[in-house]
Amino acid sequence: MRVVLLTLMSGAALLGCTDSRAAEVARAPQQASVASAGDLAARFVSHPENIQPGMVKPYAGRVMVNPYEGNASAAATGAKLFVSYNCIDCHGADGSGAMGPSLADGRWHFGGTPGEVFESIYQGRPEGMPAWGSLIADDQVWMLVSYVRGLQANKNVTTENFAGKTVERTGH
Amino acid sequence: MRNARVVMLAVAVTACAKGADTTGDSANGHPAAVQTVSGATIAAPRAGPAGEWSLPAGDYSNSRYSELDQITAANVKGLHAAWTFSTGVLRGHEGSPLVVGNTMYIVTPYPNVSYALDLATEGQPLKWKVRPENAQQAVGLACCDVVNRGASFDNGKIFYNLLDGHTVAIDAASGKLLWQTKMGDLSRGETMTMAPLAVKGKVIVGSSGGEMGVRGWVAAIDQATGKEVWRAYNVGPDADIKVGPRFKQFYKPADAGANAAQHSWPGDSWKQGGATVWGWISYDPVLNLVYHGTSNPGPWNGNQRPGDNQWSAAIIARDADTGEMVWAFQPTPHDIWDYDGVNENILVDLPMGGTTRKALVHFDRNGFAYTMDRATGEVLVAKPFVPMNWASEVSLKTGRPTMNPDKMPASGKKITFICPSLEGGKNQQPAAFSPATGLFYVPTNNLCMDFEAREVTYIAGTPYIGGNAPEVAGPGGYKGEFIAWDATTGRKMWGIKEPFPVWGGGLATKGDVVFYGTLDGWFKAANARTGEVLWKFKVGSGVVGNPISYLGPDGKQYIAIYAGIGGDMGLLIAGDVAANLPFDVRERGSTLPDLARWTSWGGMLFVFSLN
Numbered sequence: 178m179r180v181v182l183l184t185l186m187s188g189a190a191l192l193g194c195t196d197s198r199a200a201e202v203a204r205a206p207q208q209a210s211v212a213s214a215g216d217l218a219a220r221f222v223s224h225p226e227n228i229q230p231g232m233v234k235p236y237a238g239r240v241m242v243n244p245y246e247g248n249a250s251a252a253a254t255g256a257k258l259f260v261s262y263n264c265i266d267c268h269g270a271d272g273s274g275a276m277g278p279s280l281a282d283g284r285w286h287f288g289g290t291p292g293e294v295f296e297s298i299y300q301g302r303p304e305g306m307p308a309w310g311s312l313i314a315d316d317q318v319w320m321l322v323s324y325v326r327g328l329q330a331n332k333n334v335t336t337e338n339f340a341g342k343t344v345e346r347t348g349h
Numbered sequence: 350m351r352n353a354r355v356v357m358l359a360v361a362v363t364a365c366a367k368g369a370d371t372t373g374d375s376a377n378g379h380p381a382a383v384q385t386v387s388g389a390t391i392a393a394p395r396a397g398p399a400g401e402w403s404l405p406a407g408d409y410s411n412s413r414y415s416e417l418d419q420i421t422a423a424n425v426k427g428l429h430a431a432w433t434f435s436t437g438v439l440r441g442h443e444g445s446p447l448v449v450g451n452t453m454y455i456v457t458p459y460p461n462v463s464y465a466l467d468l469a470t471e472g473q474p475l476k477w478k479v480r481p482e483n484a485q486q487a488v489g490l491a492c493c494d495v496v497n498r499g500a501s502f503d504n505g506k507i508f509y510n511l512l513d514g515h516t517v518a519i520d521a522a523s524g525k526l527l528w529q530t531k532m533g534d535l536s537r538g539e540t541m542t543m544a545p546l547a548v549k550g551k552v553i554v555g556s557s558g559g560e561m562g563v564r565g566w567v568a569a570i571d572q573a574t575g576k577e578v579w580r581a582y583n584v585g586p587d588a589d590i591k592v593g594p595r596f597k598q599f600y601k602p603a604d605a606g607a608n609a610a611q612h613s614w615p616g617d618s619w620k621q622g623g624a625t626v627w628g629w630i631s632y633d634p635v636l637n638l639v640y641h642g643t644s645n646p647g648p649w650n651g652n653q654r655p656g657d658n659q660w661s662a663a664i665i666a667r668d669a670d671t672g673e674m675v676w677a678f679q680p681t682p683h684d685i686w687d688y689d690g691v692n693e694n695i696l697v698d699l700p701m702g703g704t705t706r707k708a709l710v711h712f713d714r715n716g717f718a719y720t721m722d723r724a725t726g727e728v729l730v731a732k733p734f735v736p737m738n739w740a741s742e743v744s745l746k747t748g749r750p751t752m753n754p755d756k757m758p759a760s761g762k763k764i765t766f767i768c769p770s771l772e773g774g775k776n777q778q779p780a781a782f783s784p785a786t787g788l789f790y791v792p793t794n795n796l797c798m799d800f801e802a803r804e805v806t807y808i809a810g811t812p813y814i815g816g817n818a819p820e821v822a823g824p825g826g827y828k829g830e831f832i833a834w835d836a837t838t839g840r841k842m843w844g845i846k847e848p849f850p851v852w853g854g855g856l857a858t859k860g861d862v863v864f865y866g867t868l869d870g871w872f873k874a875a876n877a878r879t880g881e882v883l884w885k886f887k888v889g890s891g892v893v894g895n896p897i898s899y900l901g902p903d904g905k906q907y908i909a910i911y912a913g914i915g916g917d918m919g920l921l922i923a924g925d926v927a928a929n930l931p932f933d934v935r936e937r938g939s940t941l942p943d944l945a946r947w948t949s950w951g952g953m954l955f956v957f958s959l960n
Binding site: 312 | 487488489
């Protein structure tokens, strides 16, 4: 069971920016039955944050590349998709968080590389992030990646100093 | 008739009813006692001992009144922290614990762990701890933090809801999980946060998810078996909403007749119509009726659902045994402001017009306080209890508000400074009633909003909202006020202004002391007759829960309150005070930009006593 699940995930990693994802994923369990452990490992995405036991050299998984990296018009389309797919009402109008976590604070719960953000959108995440890979095309996921990765500038505030601030207060 | 909505110009912000204003500190001098209402009584005072708190609001009537009177206006200044308990969870602690016999029962926010604390032993050791299975996905499907508003005790069992849509029963003596019944569909965004009400061998429950395009319902579960006894939807065909021969409306709405809760929606839009039951339930044992509110219609953008949208944003009376709808009333027909109708209904008998009326008092999100006949649904009094400008008055002939056309959101338009905001004049924070003064003690918000509606597509499991509504302080600059209210006349009698919305509930006691907590972490005691703040204590986190009073095994009166900021106000509005995870550094919310200076996450029970 675990092998099948991992294969589905790695299928997501392999397919890159095609529109035929659904068909490929549907075939994935069949691939699992013939894949060797080595084949599977080569398909996994590399997560830079992962701890490597024994401090061995970083695990060499695939690096997923956003075909729209640096493409402003794709990011602009991503912004529209962010509204159309109701992302806005979970993550906030400016992506700064509401029901769901902020995407604009530069702090990523599941990694902030393009591949990791792709995975978060495609597969979903445990606390209610839907698995959008079943509904929307890969190129749209990548446009969303372009948009949300562009939100994080200058909002990672490590220190807030409240001293000396004049605060208007009514009541006590 | 959908377009023939009568509107009239309303000018500026309607002033609140007259009344003395006090402030959080009344160090100089003592305000005068206000006029009280004699002869007002709780419809169904609690059956059990006065020192217990076995139901979410203490009794079926939702009074939140304690008969204990050791703590009085004269001695409350000697109140001090007696003991505390950490729930181990750092999310919004709405609701309150229960106390039955020598045991206190606590339910935490998600993951909805419950604890039984032995009050008879020094140090309050645990009798048991229960950790039910509770799907993690629920966390991200809950609109307004992962709160839980508490439990009910009946027949030796504790009943409460899990965020992932289950209701559980636990043996109060042993902690054994007796049953766990799936009531909500998480994949559609149905979560459960409300406190069930135990009534006549059943448990009445409802779901959250009004922001997710779910179809709201209320249901009764058999206490012994965990099996569903009845389920009534609030929108859709008459058979589904349990409208039959007993259904009588005091006011005939614009959309009436058979299946009106289906036909007052375009097409099949009622299937995503919201109208969830996430608030407090009350019960009248003589009429055998349960009362509940329903949430906003889905989506917020009203252009996508012309019509009255029955029975969203409504108050509904149902037969406790069958769920049949006996009457229904919409304070906000065709709600386009997210005003909901879900706030608690307090059942009291009030002296009015030379007679005693079987009344229901409801402080609606829309800013009007309704005093109604709880047998028929007739509106007896409806007056603003907070500053407002979306409507000027409620007609007692039709029950409908007279709306201000300048404050009506529509697709693609930005409407500015609508009061109250979508948080409402009051929200989940329940009011209390004291038969000693005949007054209601109401935690309120004073917020206004801009509203920008937009088209939204329904995608199951995602929000179905279609609007942005940034908020600012209402007229006067303060953002909340704890008020005393005369429901026979619709007048504010006194008010304690607060810098932040008062998002925690009220408690009234026979000792003429009322209690409430604030978002910035103050727990306060005020004189019920004057509104003078007599005592306050800075607890460990902002308060969004409801105080209770109980008699300890040592014969002393105790006051208990949760400290744990969160809920809608903490999670969504305060920004970095209560972000999704403590290491989030999301920007501070613009509505309460200063709150982060005064409090942070918490999850503690504080218990107070004299000496």
